[in-house]
Amino acid sequence: MISIEVKDMTCGHCASALRQAIAAIDVGATVKIDLAARLLHIDSAVADAPALIEAVRAAGYDPQPVDWGAEDAPARSGGACCGG
Numbered sequence: 430m431i432s433i434e435v436k437d438m439t440c441g442h443c444a445s446a447l448r449q450a451i452a453a454i455d456v457g458a459t460v461k462i463d464l465a466a467r468l469l470h471i472d473s474a475v476a477d478a479p480a481l482i483e484a485v486r487a488a489g490y491d492p493q494p495v496d497w498g499a500e501d502a503p504a505r506s507g508g509a510c511c512g513g
């Protein structure tokens with residue numbers, strides 16, 4: 430299970446866009462989305478964490494790895510579908 434924080438995932442459209450982005454690299458992945466916490470939880474037998482992060486980024490969002498010890502990740506205002 431890989432968890433990714435996506436701060437600019439703000440609505441159901443963002444969630445479905447990210448779901449599709451993950452499916453594009455692993456159609457068999459299990460994706461759980463916690464919109465309130467802005468978290469993606471992904472189980473994939475094919476894609477590793479960097480590939481998933483890259484897929485989220487390619488979809489136009491700003492992913493932050495969770496539980497990777499990245500405590501001082503840079504804060505950014507994103508340009509996602511809802512403008513933040």
Ligand SMILES: [Cu+2]
Nearest residue numbers: 440442443511
């Ligand atoms: Cu949205």
